[in-house]
Amino acid sequence: MLLIDAGNTRIKWAVPAEDGTGRWLHQGAVARGETASLATVWQQLGLAVARVCVSNVAGQALRETLGSVLTQAFGADVAVEWFASVPERAGLRNGYANPGQLGCDRFAAAIGARSLFPGQELVVATCGTATTIDAVSAEGVFVGGMILPGLGTMATSLALSTAQLPQIEAISPLAQPFADNTVDAIVSGCIAAQAGAIEHALDERRRLAPGRALRCVLAGGAGKVLVPHLRLGDTVLEKVDNLVLIGLYAAMVYSG
Numbered sequence: 521m522l523l524i525d526a527g528n529t530r531i532k533w534a535v536p537a538e539d540g541t542g543r544w545l546h547q548g549a550v551a552r553g554e555t556a557s558l559a560t561v562w563q564q565l566g567l568a569v570a571r572v573c574v575s576n577v578a579g580q581a582l583r584e585t586l587g588s589v590l591t592q593a594f595g596a597d598v599a600v601e602w603f604a605s606v607p608e609r610a611g612l613r614n615g616y617a618n619p620g621q622l623g624c625d626r627f628a629a630a631i632g633a634r635s636l637f638p639g640q641e642l643v644v645a646t647c648g649t650a651t652t653i654d655a656v657s658a659e660g661v662f663v664g665g666m667i668l669p670g671l672g673t674m675a676t677s678l679a680l681s682t683a684q685l686p687q688i689e690a691i692s693p694l695a696q697p698f699a700d701n702t703v704d705a706i707v708s709g710c711i712a713a714q715a716g717a718i719e720h721a722l723d724e725r726r727r728l729a730p731g732r733a734l735r736c737v738l739a740g741g742a743g744k745v746l747v748p749h750l751r752l753g754d755t756v757l758e759k760v761d762n763l764v765l766i767g768l769y770a771a772m773v774y775s776g
């Protein structure tokens with residue numbers, strides 16, 4: 521089995537072990553523009569892949585490229601499931617008014633979070649190109665969520681929209697919130713916006729589902745930058761890598 525998380529910036533993939541442990545035998549990631557290089561990567565691993573499950577939020581052109589890369593690597597007979605947001609899957613009910621409108625990576629991430637923390641009240645924050653902060657109830661309902669620019673996207677939008685603000689090369693942890701230079705001030709502002717949105721979402725969820733122990737599941741590349749800045753009170757933080765891939769795996773092996 522091959523699992524693929526095609527995001528707007530990067531394509532992440534993994535091959536799970538067949539022993540049901542959810543351990544990865546192989547994994548990798550490429551920039552979206554390098555999708556074609558995956559054919560050689562996969563061929564060189566000599567994988568015998570019968571089934572592929574893809575979460576793609578990067579559009580139709582990427583879907584076509586990925587489709588032909590999969591055919592090139594594994595032959596025309598390989599069974600590809602294009603994972604989609606549906607009203608219910610793997611024990612998770614989709615609370616979107618129009619279930620198909622929900623990004624399939626968010627649906628997969630929620631299934632993944634629930635497979636790791638079953639029966640728990642969850643707020644799932646995924647920090648990629650966009651940041652999404654979603655509520656998943658203890659009963660297994662994707663309640664709904666928030667979408668905001670991701671950490672890098674926020675910083676880049678400032679550089680693009682202003683004369684004097686530079687593009688930030690790498691966001692490193694900050695010593696102090698009130699910075700004494702431009703780069704650190706941008707970083708501090710964007711981190712505060714991201715961390716503040718997550719804290720706000722947790723507050724709202726505590727208000728709407730009072731008296732329930734809440735877990736904050738944090739995923740995505742920018743998550744590690746945010747960890748030291750999050751004020752969570754008694755909410756337990758669970759930092760998880762590859763949450764979308766974990767969710768695709770859980771959906772593929774689910775037997776309700």
Ligand SMILES: Nc1ncnc2c1ncn2[C@@H]1O[C@H](COP(=O)(O)OP(=O)(O)OP(=O)(O)O)[C@@H](O)[C@H]1O
Nearest residue numbers: 527528529530648649670672673690691740741742
């Ligand atoms: N050390 C870091 N410094 C700055 N930004 C970072 C850092 N680590 C991650 N990011 C930011 O995190 C985001 C990348 O996270 P991640 O790798 O999970 O997403 P992605 O795979 O690129 O996104 P997508 O799934 O949307 O394709 C980008 O917005 C990037 O700018």
Ligand SMILES: CC(C)(CO)[C@@H](O)C(=O)NCCC(=O)O
Nearest residue numbers: 577621622623624625626650667
């Ligand atoms: C929000 C993103 C970009 C996060 O990757 C993706 O889930 C997406 O394109 N979603 C579609 C819109 C929605 O989820 O409501």
Ligand SMILES: [K+]
Nearest residue numbers: 528577578579
């Ligand atoms: K768009």
